Amino acid sequence: MRALVDVEGVGEAWGGTAEMMMPKWFDKNPSRSPAETVDGLRRSLRSARDAYRAEDRLDSAFGHHAAAYGAQVKACRAAGLPDLTAAYGPALIDKAVLDGLLRALGTDFFTGMAANVAGLDARLTPDLAGFDLDGFLGGLRPLGAVAIRHTVGLLDDPEDLRGLLERERLSRFKIKLGGDVAADVERLKAIARVLDTAAEGYRATLDGNEQYPDAAALAGLMEAMERDPALAVFRQHLLYVEQPIARERALGEPLGCLAKRVPLIIDESDDGYDAFPRAREVGYRGVSSKSCKGLYKALLNRARCAAWGAPHFISAEDLTCQAGLAVQQDTALVALLGIGHAERNGHQYGNGFDGAPEAEDFLKAHPGFYTGEGGTVRLATAGGSLPTATLAVPGFASAAQPAWDRLSPLKEPESFREFAP
Template identity: 45%
Template sequence: MRAEAQRFSVAEVELYERPVNLRLPFRFGVVTLTHCPQAFVRARIVLPDGRSAWGGAAELMAPKWFDKNLALSNEDNFDQLRTSMRMAREAYTADAAPQAAFDHFAAHYAPLIASAGAQGLNPLIACYGPALLDRALLDALCRVQGLSFYAAVRGNVVGIDGRLAADLQGFDIAAFLCSLAPSDHIALRHTVGLVDPITSADVDAPVNDGLPQTLEQVVAATGCRHYKLKVSGQIEADIDRLSRIAQVLAPVPDLIVTLDGNEQFTDAQAAAAFWQQVRATPQLEQLAARTLYIEQPLPRAIALDADVRPLAAMRPVLIDESDGTLDAFPRALAQGYTGVSSKQCKGIYRSLLNAARCRQRNDRAGAAACFMSAEDLTTQAGLAVQQDLALVNLIGLGHVERNGHHYVDGFAGQGASLAESRAFAQAQPGLYEASADAVRLRVRNGRLDLHSLDAPGFATGAYPDWASLEPLHPTAD
């Protein structure tokens, strides 16, 4: 199906940002986030026949996730991501030859990682700019072709192949893509951060904005049955906090739990000791039984060289921050990991190729030998959350971590105008709910309605008010 891939040139790329203020502090790993810029890309493509279209994408510039070096400030982290965006724009616009969407990505994947590395930027940072730009280009392509994201990928109009994944040689990627069947709904997996209040007794300063603040309130208000629990790597403190969480979640029917280590355990032995303690704690019996997997327990510097089979024999383990390059997942599988996250900040093509790897290996094994999960980078209402939902829905994931709607008050927390907010609500019926002065993600019975994402373009019928956005800030010298 490569013959059907649509070629185009990248004519223009505009880079913007807008501040986001959190309604609640979000503690994950080594950072407590209270405010952060969101990046936006607007790109124009031109087809060989002269047709042209604009597309857009957005992503939070989360500090201390791409690079957790404590010597760097949050502003340093923001500048790293701004640099990645500018590098991607320069690379993609410098190549005037019409190519398929995947060809644009493939041509610049390794060179951008190398160029970023020369500036001391790791592969996760290097891939941030291209991940945004690739989504904007795909949005433009879908729009000019009158196709939905689902149709464009299933028909391989983007031209995906296995050239960057040696382990997929001989695997029919086009047939795999064609077999994908998105759903109309997806379950929301609610994140419980390290400083999130569990009950009203934990609340020092009530927010009083009408939205849930404590875990108890979240359970009552959303009907969620899926929860992602952050752990700190301090076993005694983690066991105590998980026991309190387990008490609140005990009445939840069909409870599903995942645990996120955020690189906080010193080694594989420490992570295994933690899980053994969880299983040995009577108050955590139900929670342990309902835990699907443990996410990224080890620091990325050692994760892909550490044998995690002793832990994985007790509970599946997946990589998230360690998934810095396209060969990371196969390397992880060799160490006993069986899962990898889908996170659009790492690139839509990485998620699709990793999904193909799971299909290939599971078909060979005749069983679920490896898996993917849908994890969040505090994606915001609008382009970011819609495109990520479409991606994980297409590759068949039944639940997705969503935390941006909890820590940020919808479009209002992004400083978006009411007109912009309502335009998104009108364009994506079912996904959002509107009040007199706010538009927020709509959660019903723990699920999100995805009907509106199956329309021309990359999962959006509306755009930010581009004129209201700030040009991407200059980086500090």
Template identity: 40%
Template sequence: MSAARISLKAIAFRTRPVRFRLPFHFGNTVVTETDQGFVSVTVEVDGQIAEGHAAQLMVPRWFDKRASRTNEDTVADLKRSLEFACRSAEDIASETIAAATTRMRHAVEAAMPEGTPRLAAHFGPALVEMALIDAVCRAHGLNFPQAAKADLFGVSTLAAPDISSAAITGALAGITPLPAISPRQTVGFDAPIFSGEADRADDGLPVSLEAIIRATGIRAFKIKLKGEPDADIDRLAHIATLVDQTDNYRVTLDANEQYLPDRFAAFLDRLQGDPRLSRLRNSIAFIEQPFARETALTLEITPALSAFPLIIDESDDHDDAFATAIAYGWSGTSIKSCKGVLRALLNYARKVDGRAHGKRLFISAEDLTCQPGLCWQQDTLVAATLGCRDVERNGHHFGGGLQGYDDLEKARLLAAHPDLYRRNDGRIDLRIEDGTVAIGSLFGPGFGR
């Protein structure tokens, strides 16, 4: 099956506010509220008219961490990116999604203010891309994994310097989606670990990590680092006193660009030698983006820096970033719909092709702020399609409740996805049972709707 050709008939976007029930501290900011963007398209797909919809949270100061930009500035830039992407999408005429996304990115980069990071500039094109994917899937009566396996989106036509079109097609053809995911709970810098350390929330929902584990059975954890070796080691030791009580747990560490190489090497030495961390250390799957995005892809990952596998996240700001990372000794990359679903598919193909040639590569699913609803459903389906079992999911904890959806929309989501959601004292919550969310209802025609 060849890649679908699409022509745009109509496009619209809107935003809805999301207020966090708890503040979240990551990198160099604290987030208490933001907006969620929604895009709707009507397209002609291979002679058929179809609609597509998509959603993404506009996360302050992740896409753009420049000290001169406030939370509000960075969200305004994401809205600007979305507006420019929608304008560029109006020119889509008999294009593949791959071609349309590439053109939109170039147009938005040129239109954004000088100095705007590519991650921020590409937010709008990524969200429009997701709506186009939904429309193509619906026009062909396929779910997302089926369409991805057939490469209806044109991933194999992307001009990747390190992997052939045939290798991309072959990798995508082998996609085997998972029927469930295990949410990986993010533990922020100041997140309370034990219940006695936490103020009780007015909504009665869990606040401390101890209470979250008790309520959900979660056994996968993503721990944020500050970039200060002594403080980070002591924080990990404190967390270990709790999670060591859990059977078969898994840990990832995220430095959010906070470390310089020499300090990171010192951190690794402490991590490997501290007896308090013996079990936690053996449970670490990888460490995420310790170095600044501006320099990470120019650093050789020496043995002193690679005691644990390293992945890029913020450095993954263009389609060939993972290829560069592999050349410098990185082991993996994160996939996030807000960076591009087609980029995730391309990097999945790189992983498959690399493993076939003896390289120990992997991808991970990272997006802590995905809100329950369309945003959560689409991003989680991408992760499950590409075989990522434990997935960073924290939006339900800090926000959640299907914010921004009216009563009719909430009722529709609850009826369509009883495996994902349940009512809890008048609120609709994510259904996490024994550390797992079943996602079978996402495999209907379309993109996770």
């Protein structure tokens, strides 16, 4: 995504961003194929572009987002797309616009956000009316490094972790759940046997991935974990459970005593600006930050955590951010929010830049963030964390650019005219 930004009294600058079009995550409607859900993301992008360009007027970066947000949600609902899909288009446009704004001003993301150059306000979050957002942003202290939280997928062999831990200094882990209590407990025991002996001082999170039908079923998992002595150490090192219940039911019933057993956060249920307050009412204590859901929503949810106080928190999850603009911008956002560790799984499921012509440019521009060992430029994960000082460059966290002239235009969505706003 590219955006040409014209800043009054300053001039023009191009901004850019990138994000993977992940199938069957934004929209898990079983009647839609993976390709159809990706097509929904294309529709979201096209619709958002039209919504942002509908008014030819001056406004702040956030002001443009706020003005287009309602029309975007309405248009996507009319097309049968879920609100999470609707958020995808604005999420990319906002990152590209912010990049262009920061480049026009000649400042970096951390400095620019501290001064609130985006014009963030509470018009979409009335519960924050009266909260000092300028003071909040000015008081954020970006972290110098973000620890990598390694994803352990359902198909990953727990014993493979031993070899990985011999090569990389990892201490944070995100473990996927399958929804069957007995199977999940046995798998967690196998993983715990490795972590308890090979990852001193580790911390872990569980990703329910919407696999548990309700709070009672998840309570059964927690009870089984608490009863099993083989999981005693693991249980002490467990930080939170992410989105265990399907989004359609997650916010429909109070969590009750379950909320006292382990902190629970929403991810797929975070489909609008009112989602976190609604989740809080039924017992959730946290919400995830993902650039693909919107950087402004992440910032405002972090402000809510500051306004509400403990035990509310924001985590950093990943939707396979690939090497380049996507992972750099999201890591910068995580650092600004003050989140010490983030799921960074793009390097696990993608081979870095995989021979892309701009790979060497990014390697030279961001030392320590990437490595060229092995012949492929990819994230430098061996130390277990990513440095963020290298992201403090004019623009949104990147001193290198994709080879824009070699990229293919976005494919036109199927039957898009039928769904045009």
